[in-house]
Amino acid sequence: ITSYYQNLSIFIFLLGSVFYYQFNIYRLSNRAQGNNSLFVKQSILINYIPVLFQILGLLMYGFKGLFWGFLFSGMFLYFTKKGDILKHLSPNIKIKDYKYLFLSGKSFLITNISFMAVTVMDRIFIEIFAGPQIAGYYTFIFIFISLLTVVPNAITELLLAKFFNINRSNSSSIKLLKKSSFTLFFTTIASILMVFFVMDFFIISFFPKYIEIIEEIKVALLYVIPASLISVFQYYIISYMKDRSIIKINVITLIFFYLTFALIVHYSTNLNLYSFIIIRLMHIWLFFVMTFYVLVKTVLKYKNE
DSSP, X not given: OHHHHTOHHHXXXXXXXXXXXXXXXXXHHHHHTTXXXXXXXXXXXXXXXXXXXXXXXHHHHTHHHHHHHXXXXXXXXXXXXXXXXXXXXXXXXXXXXXXXXXXXXXHHHXXXXXXXXXXXXXXXXXXXXXXXXXHHHHHHHHHHHHHTTHHHHHHHHHHHHHHHHSOOOHHHHHHHHHHHHHHHHHHHHHHHHHHHHHHHHHHHHHOGGGGGGHHHHHHHGGGHHHHHHHHHHHHHHHHTTOHHHHHHHHHHHHHHHHHHHHHHHHHOSSXXXXXXXXXXXXXXXXXXXXXXXXXXXXXXXHHHO
C-alpha cells in the first residue's frame, strides 16, 4: 500500500496500529481474566495517550504530525505494558480458529471497520477535496471531541462483561440497561456543559491557532451524546444474538456517510468546515436512531415473552 500510493504517512499509521492493537489485546485479556484494576488503568491510557500524542503532533508538525503521533503513542503503550502477549500465542493456530473468532465476533469486527472507515479515512478524503487547512481543523475538532468520550467509553467497556454474563431474566437485563444508559447520558451532558462554558478560555489560552473555529467546535459537541450511548445499546443487542441487525446498521450508515460526502463534494460550490462537521453529525445521529430502534424492538420482544 505504501509503495503504491508513495505515501510514508500510510506506512507510519499501519506500523503504529501494530503496536496499538498489541497493547489492546493485552488490555482486553485482563478484562477477560477479571483483572479489573489493571484493565481500567490500561483503558485510561489507550483512550488518552493516542489523543494527546496526536494533538502534540498536530501542533508541532501539522497534518502529518497526526500520523507520527499515532506511531509514537502506540510504541509508548506497547513498551510500557506489563508482560508480553506475544509469548502466549500458540504456533499451532489453525484455520478453524480464525473461523471461530470471526463468527463469534463478526459484529464487533464490522463495527470497528465501519467506524474506522468514517473516523480515520474521512480525514484523508477531506484533505484531498478541501485542502490541508480544513482537514487540519476538522481533525483537531474531532480529536478534541474524542476526549469527551473517554469516560463514557471506559464505563461502557466495564459493562461489556456484565451484559454477556447476566441472567436473561427481563428485570435484571432491562435494569442494567436503564442504569447504564442514564449514567452515561448524565455524565455526557455534564461534560458537554462544562466544556461549552469554558471552551473560549481554554482555546484562547492553550490553542490560540484555533480561535477562529470555536463556534464549529461547539456545534461538534452534538456528536458526543450519541457516541457515548451507542456502544452500550450495541452490547445489549449483541448479547441477545442480534448480530445481523448490528451489521446492517453499520453497512447502511457507512454507505450513507460516503454517499452524502460524495454528493456534497460534487454539488457544493463552497466546501467549508461546517459541511464536513454536519456530515459527521448526520452519520452518528442516524447510527444512534437506528440502533435505538433495534434496541427498543429487542427489549419489547423479550419483555413480552
